[in-house]
Amino acid sequence: xxxxxxxxxxxxxxxxxxxxxxxxxxxxxxxxxxxxxxxxxxxxxxxxxxxxxxxxxxxxxxxxxxxxxxxxxxxxxxxxxxxxxxxxxxxxxxxxxxxxxxxxxxxxxxxxxxxxxxxxxxxxxxxxxxxxxxxxxxxxxxxxxxxxxxxxxxxxxxxxxxxxxxxxxxxxxxxxxxxxxxxxxxxxxxxxxxxxxxxxxxxxxxxxxxxxxxxxxxxxxxxxxxxxxxxxxxxxxxxxxxxxxxxxxxxxxxxxxxxxxxxxxxxxxxxxxxxxxxxxxxxxxxxxxxxxxxxxxxxxxxxxxxxxxxxxxxxxxxxxxxxxxxxxxxxxxxxxxxxxxxxxxxxxxxxxxxxxxxxxxxxxxxxxxxxxxxxxxxxxxxxxxxxxxxxxxxxxxxxxxxxxxxxxxxxxxxxxxxxxxxxxxxxxxxxxxxxxxxxxxxxxxxxxxxxxxxxxxx
Numbered sequence: 001x002x003x004x005x006x007x008x009x010x011x012x013x014x015x016x017x018x019x020x021x022x023x024x025x026x027x028x029x030x031x032x033x034x035x036x037x038x039x040x041x042x043x044x045x046x047x048x049x050x051x052x053x054x055x056x057x058x059x060x061x062x063x064x065x066x067x068x069x070x071x072x073x074x075x076x077x078x079x080x081x082x083x084x085x086x087x088x089x090x091x092x093x094x095x096x097x098x099x100x101x102x103x104x105x106x107x108x109x110x111x112x113x114x115x116x117x118x119x120x121x122x123x124x125x126x127x128x129x130x131x132x133x134x135x136x137x138x139x140x141x142x143x144x145x146x147x148x149x150x151x152x153x154x155x156x157x158x159x160x161x162x163x164x165x166x167x168x169x170x171x172x173x174x175x176x177x178x179x180x181x182x183x184x185x186x187x188x189x190x191x192x193x194x195x196x197x198x199x200x201x202x203x204x205x206x207x208x209x210x211x212x213x214x215x216x217x218x219x220x221x222x223x224x225x226x227x228x229x230x231x232x233x234x235x236x237x238x239x240x241x242x243x244x245x246x247x248x249x250x251x252x253x254x255x256x257x258x259x260x261x262x263x264x265x266x267x268x269x270x271x272x273x274x275x276x277x278x279x280x281x282x283x284x285x286x287x288x289x290x291x292x293x294x295x296x297x298x299x300x301x302x303x304x305x306x307x308x309x310x311x312x313x314x315x316x317x318x319x320x321x322x323x324x325x326x327x328x329x330x331x332x333x334x335x336x337x338x339x340x341x342x343x344x345x346x347x348x349x350x351x352x353x354x355x356x357x358x359x360x361x362x363x364x365x366x367x368x369x370x371x372x373x374x375x376x377x378x379x380x381x382x383x384x385x386x387x388x389x390x391x392x393x394x395x396x397x398x399x400x401x402x403x404x405x406x407x408x409x410x411x412x413x414x415x416x417x418x419x420x421x422x423x424x425x426x427x428x429x430x431x432x433x434x435x436x437x438x439x440x441x442x443x444x445x446x447x448x449x450x451x452x453x454x455x456x457x458x
């Protein structure tokens with residue numbers, strides 16, 4: 001909410017009207033509109049677990065790499081900010097330690113955690129609050145700001161041009177943790193290219209064509225990149241509301257692979273077009289096999305047509321999925337192929353292939369119809385499931401999940417929906433800098449008993 005100052009003539013008219021109503025008892029005065037600003041947090045640390053954001057002693061939530069927590073319309077005043085992560089012993093490691101921020105009316109403050117685990121840092125970006133949708137504020141040209149948060153890459157040049165134009169003779173040059181002033185540009189289509197400072201012949205990042213609309217603010221933030229291809233750098237766009245988005249035509253590949261965990265489908269083919277007229281994208285994928293990543297797939301919505309190997313008719317599962325640029329992803333297939341009709345289940349899941357000596361990632365896929373609906377626990381050794389929260393709750397065939405855990409020993413326990421033990425406890429060990437895959441499948445050929453497999457991600 002914004003404070004509103006009434007013109008003197010209007011205020012006087014309201015006062016006279018109130019005085020003329022002397023036959024009625026005046027009610028209580030309305031509460032004043034609180035003065036407010038915007039308080040935001042951004043995580044640009046790519047080699048640590050999700051950050052925990054704490055404001056005045058209260059936890060706001062976990063903040064993944066490359067994302068924001070936006071506290072728009074925060075009441076003006078002084079705030080104490082802590083940001084940090086949990087280490088391998090689940091101890092809080094502060095990156096931002098009791099930072100005092102004074103938030104003023106119609107101001108925007110963004111705390112950006114930067115650097116690395118070895119050399120953590122942070123910066124505070126101070127801007128005037130962007131006014132959108134406020135009565136009396138005219139339509140404005142788009143506003144842009146460039147921000148550099150990539151540790152260890154050196155100074156960068158930002159070239160914002162029309163899509164077909166050459167690089168700028170005088171780009172916006174920034175050192176690490178640097179940012180430009182907010183600037184206005186006409187609405188329309190643009191292209192952003194980033195180069196090392198003074199080296200226009202080396203394109204580190206190319207956004208492709210995107211649109212800047214009137215009465216918007218876009219913060220163009222260079223962050224580290226850990227996906228397929230690329231040069232260790234990516235730019236994300238923070239919008240007027242604090243949301244983070246990628247560029248739909250950025251020059252980065254999509255990398256997709258296929259995992260067959262359907263126990264009664266000994267071998268599968270996957271087509272992206274008509275199976276009767278096109279070759280398979282993934283062919284002869286055996287039960288429990290995981291293919292290499294394919295970086296030739298076009299991004300956007302595509303339909304996976306899944307058949308038995310060497311049998312393009314019938315299609316056993318047809319599934320429209322969204323293939324994202326700049327991301328690794330795995331399509332997990334489960335369920336049963338021999339039911340009439342087939343009841344295959346599946347999901348395309350983005351893979352975060354970063355590794356950390358502080359946390360281990362456990363990816364989970366429930367592929368087994370025989371197991372039914374299950375709760376999966378990763379417990380401290382000897383801990384009971386009574387009162388414990390499942391790491392993967394109410395998982396039926398086709399459900400996926402990811403958990404980030406301290407690298408240590410756990411008891412793996414699986415219960416049915418009523419709390420009856422189905423499996424375990426089995427002692428497992430998570431090793432630093434290793435990501436794991438936990439699957440539940442039917443026995444080879446289909447049906448009970450279900451089988452649990454746990455090991456490093458293929």
